[in-house]
Amino acid sequence: MSTGELKKGGWADQDHVPGIKSELLELNMGPQHPATHGVLRLLLKTDGEIVYQVTPVLGYLHRCAEKIAEGVNYKQWVVYTDRFDYLAPMCCNHAYVTAVEKLMEVEVPRRAEHLRVVTAELSRIASHLIALATFGLDMGAWTPLLYCFREREEILNLLERISGGRMLYNYMVPGGVRYDVPNDGWVESVLEFITMLENKKIKDYNDLLTYNKIFIERTADVGVIDEATAKAYGCTGPVLRGSGVKFDCRRDDSYSIYDKFDFEIPVGMGEQGTVGDCWDRYIVRVREIEQSCRIIRQALESLPDGSVQAIDLIKPVKVPVGAAYSRTESAKGELGHYIISDGGQTAFRNKVRSPSFCNLQVVEKVGVGQMVSDLVALVGSLDIVLGEIDR
Amino acid sequence: MVQYFQDIYAAVNSAMVGMGVTIKHIWKKPVTLQYPEERQIMPERFRGFVHNDMTKCDSCNICAKLCPVDCIYIESEGKGKDRMMTRYAIDYNKCIWCSLCTENCHTGSITMSHDYDHSVYDRRSLVYEFMDPREGTIPCHRATRIETGWWVEPKEEKEKNAKPAAEAKPAAETDPAAGEPSGDKGGDH
């Protein structure tokens, strides 16, 4: 049944028994619900298992980050960017410092750029692992969750060794990174880890989840976001690529030193169903993990010597007057910062364009006509993080 | 019809493959640690609870200003040579372990410790007062400090000592075999 037909009237709108008016069932999915990945609330109107209307209600995790940005200085606000997408904080750090540096027009040391790329890609892998894990969990597969968390734990350990933080790193500063590589064989550990991940673990995930027939049945042809919808709704990241659009900020709007590396952009090809279904979005993430491993290997093998900070850490960051929108490819999609500077130490306005915020909006359209179980699959495959949506 | 049987075959086959993966893991050693007995070794740069060494701190207020969440409270009385620090407190309810305070400390008094295990029954207990009430106020001015026996590490020396000190300290602490777990020191109620 197409969306149009469903909206016009289903079983519920008809007068089945004379004198008894049937209605759609209003259902609150969240804010406390296992499948909404945090404190998202979806107001559903359903007829049995079929969803007729989805209205996301946001704001349960709103922390006034943009207001705070007008009160703290540029270096202090790096700390807050960690808290947006707390599953890939390095990517958020990277996005913010890129935006500040764009305004400052400062040259970042090469070594720092390499370290930024390595840590951001590790963070991206960690985030994608969580995405696989929680998507599997939404589909009822418990065990991949623990396996993915096990590998994520390794990444957290690696990032903890270089930055000191386990989850919220505060590692990058405008003009470089805070610390150089620790002298305890960190580079070797990272290489060892990504080799293990590429060779063994991804195969495990594929065996256990990706090519499982039940999983394919649950995700293929479900929640199809076609290319036009994805673009119109501003979807980015794996959601856009899952719809078959070969677009990646790292390649097509290159920032940092991503143009120096050789990697591919995986896109959804409708292998198990239609292009842009949940399975495509899922497999894009799996393949991106492999590509991230490639980038990390290249970045570490060509790690140059030198300093890691262009600006003295002790000095406060002053940004010349101007406004710039800078976008980067975070784990969830295009993470943009629009910074308006008045020449002082504090941003006049800092708007954050978070990928999950824009990706989630598509639920309003695509969620209609799905079954409740498929809606769970759809929300899971969008891989949203509420810290980023509500900011 | 062929598709029907192919689907059944795919379902059975992929289920068997998946079950092969899980049964393989039953025989492997679990990766989790039994927490209070086994602890992860904290890396050198680990950012635990903030610690301030009162013998070095001269109440310059930079850490309080740099703190993005205003969790450091410093109070002092008097001016110039007679300035006395009366309170140095950190509110761990607010602290976000960002380590910005340690970066600009010119005396090197404020550091990130390796302690992370710090549960309390009353959240007001997490406002930690670093000054011992019995020792009274602490002079802030350098000359006065040297006169009264409080010592401030000179800046040049600090830079020289910074690296070996930082490396030596965690080595002793992170070894789980060396002594009791750090959480047991302070967490007794």
Next chain:
Amino acid sequence: MDILTALLQGLPGFGGMSDQGLFITGAAVMATLMFTVMALCAIVFTWMERKVAGFIQSRYGPMRTGRWHGWAQAVADMLKILGKEDIIPAEADKGLFVFAPLVVLLGSLLAWVAVPWAPGFVAADLDLGLFFIFAASSMVVIGILMAGWASNNKWALYGAARGAAQMVSYEIPLALATIPVIMHVGSLNTQDIVIAQQGGIWHWFILRDPFLFVAFWMYFIASIAETNRGPFDMPETESELVAGYHTEYTGMRFAFFFLAEYANLFLVSLIAVFVFLGGWWSPIPGLDFAPALTFVIKGILMVFLNMWVRWTLPRVRVDQLMYLCWKVMIPVTLLCIVGSGILMITSGAVG
């Protein structure tokens, strides 16, 4: 039951009892025994489930309570759950709400009476034993519907509706899968079914002919669905329906559901054992020293298989579940009946 009655007669003080009195006393003893076994298996299997899940997932599971691998964790949990506040939602249908867990528990408890633990050791040696088991366990679905409706919670209602559809449907392949065995035995008596499998592993029904082998796996899949466990845990589906039909239940009433789930799990495993896997007979003929123990060990292995499946596979969607039942399992089980029948005739087993 006969053995028990005979035993009781031998005991001092019971000798002078009338037959009726002996029967009632025996029934009471048996019922207590069964309930204890049920409660015990819920405790043992929750612990086992956690350990199995733990080791499958690269972790230990409970390790603290009771020192050795947290063996007392399930006991502690049971005590905790009994001590919890009993909440009945204000808008709930109180009568149904209170009654529903009892119906579920009763349904699974009743079915236990026909389980053949050892030669002659069965609570009620019914001529229609297997039929009785299936009939009694279908009462569970009424309890689930009652619970979902009475909770006055939309998620619970969803869970109940899904659960009813699922369990009613899956009873058909569940029963159909056992029909080839019944054809071989020529009896529905549970004792007879086991006795027919005497003589080593090659006489077990699972290995008698290929159709019975398929029928066993059909039974296995249907039994997972019948016990509402993953990958067919439609009534609960914690990632979709929060907790399904028992969303609003707490304390003792929740414990009843919990108890019934694990009792049911063990029950269907035991049915699989005595119908397909030779009951109390050991795989090698002549080693039948402890029939009841063999029976229970086989049951536990089946429970393990069940858990292994649960912690591996993702959950199917509710319409796919129905597809699987009506379009795959029922045709296949029917095929098994026909095929097995033809093999019986060609091999001359029936004249």
Next chain:
Amino acid sequence: MEQKAIYDLLAGHLGEHAIAWHEGEIEPWAEIAPEGINPACVFLRDDQRLDFNQLMCLSGIDWDGFDEAGKGKSLGILGYTDEGAPEASDRVAEGDFGVVYHLYSHGQRHKFTLRVRVARSVAAVPTVSEVWPTAAWHEREAWDLVGITFTGHADLRRMLLEESWEGHPLRKDYVMPASWEGVPMDGRPYAVNPFPATEPEPKGDSTPPAEA
């Protein structure tokens, strides 16, 4: 396509609604009159040479108190006093509101920035949510936090804040609430630790001792 060339095309289409072109900064931008924003966006999306099929970002801005001189002397935001009371100011806010649109074309691979400025007394801009559906949420957020009305928006409700919230926090003259629905919201720090340490701290040990 060059940014300036895009603007020329746009200006040719819009006429008087295209106010100015700002070159020479890090990010060049075109200033459009509020009335012209909808035709401008439709043109930018539908013209095959431009093909802006994605709205990257839409930001609402309160330009009140902005230091044009670039000395960093913009008006600070109002917070809480040390006593925990909301700071207040007698100043009447007068700056304009602005909306910034960042566009991207997947086909042509070029970006463009549009800016709109409206007087504080008007505070209304036509919606572009029919041009790009993604604008609907961005506009709701801008309405919620900055208080710019988007005329023609189908569903202009609060996005991140509670429906009953008063004021728009990202306005520069926003006064922090003293309480919300009975919950005090003062920025007061915790009082002195009622359980201070009695043992002197062991020197050199980096473990902060807990309370007694």
